[in-house]
Amino acid sequence: MQKAGLLPSVCSQAWRSLRMASSGMSRPHPLANKVALVTASTDGIGLAIARRLAQDGAHVVVSSRKQQNVDRAVATLQEEGLSVTGTVCHVGKAEDRERLVATAVKLHGGVDILVSNAAVNPFFGNLMDVTEEVWDKLWMEKANEESIKELLRIKRIGKPEECAGIVSFLCSEDASYISGETMVVAGGASSRL
Numbered sequence: 709m710q711k712a713g714l715l716p717s718v719c720s721q722a723w724r725s726l727r728m729a730s731s732g733m734s735r736p737h738p739l740a741n742k743v744a745l746v747t748a749s750t751d752g753i754g755l756a757i758a759r760r761l762a763q764d765g766a767h768v769v770v771s772s773r774k775q776q777n778v779d780r781a782v783a784t785l786q787e788e789g790l791s792v793t794g795t796v797c798h799v800g801k802a803e804d805r806e807r808l809v810a811t812a813v814k815l816h817g818g819v820d821i822l823v824s825n826a827a828v829n830p831f832f833g834n835l836m837d838v839t840e841e842v843w844d845k846l847w848m849e850k851a852n853e854e855s856i857k858e859l860l861r862i863k864r865i866g867k868p869e870e871c872a873g874i875v876s877f878l879c880s881e882d883a884s885y886i887s888g889e890t891m892v893v894a895g896g897a898s899s900r901l
Contacts, residue, residue, distance in 0.1 A: 737765030738880040744821035750781035756868035762790035769812045771797035821879045860897040
């Protein structure tokens, strides 16, 4: 009879642990003492990712092609009490990428986390330069929002912060057993690689 009484107690504890882990309550700083290098991180999704990694305990190095963008992002995040530095980096240029890594190593002794869409593919970095302004104007203009939602078959446009959580999770030890997976943050929009 005692065994039957233990089952609800064990299930209750397991459920509580699962809820705490999924809400981030179990470890307030899962990226403590990590150094994160985040390219294109002075606005939008990149800034949201930099903010979340820093909130989760990482020392973050932000970057952008323009010094004023780097200065603005660093000031904003430091005002929030976050550990952030920054440097100019055009990810399409090898010397800029090398300087970015050297800056992180000089300031923090190494790099534990690299979050970049373009560092591996210089062509993509160059393509970003050409399309960045055009993309911002199509995506951000309210007049186009309805057609974008219809095209993607979604009810609303996502927020940058909604992408940042999965990045932080994947950078943490909580994701240490995940490998070879594609995770799509698209609000239910169909996606194919």
